[in-house]
Amino acid sequence: MVRKLTAAGLTAALLSLLPVWAWAAGGGGASELVVVADTRGLGGFNFYLATLYNQNMWLFATWAVVLTSLLGVCLGLLMDLIMSHIGLDLGKGATHVEH
Numbered sequence: 001m002v003r004k005l006t007a008a009g010l011t012a013a014l015l016s017l018l019p020v021w022a023w024a025a026g027g028g029g030a031s032e033l034v035v036v037a038d039t040r041g042l043g044g045f046n047f048y049l050a051t052l053y054n055q056n057m058w059l060f061a062t063w064a065v066v067l068t069s070l071l072g073v074c075l076g077l078l079m080d081l082i083m084s085h086i087g088l089d090l091g092k093g094a095t096h097v098e099h
Helices: 001-024 044-055 056-086
Strands: none
Touching: 044 056
8 A cells, every 4th residue: 555655656746747847858048038118108107107117116116015005095994984884883892702
């Protein structure tokens, strides 16, 4: 039984290496890939963000984090307002009861 399990495990390990071997045997070296945002036809804030993405990736990432957090806070406050209007107040008065 142990011998069969060992053989099955070894077979599975070797079969899982087949894609790696096929990939390693592939053609020539890859050329360097450059990713840029297309700014043609953009205007205003979209043009600013696309240009920022092309020129300064760190500042673009900072803007992305700040804007994502601000939008998350705004959506959270909006949902809290909507839920309080329909009678589901999950604010400070809510308590968690375990049974």
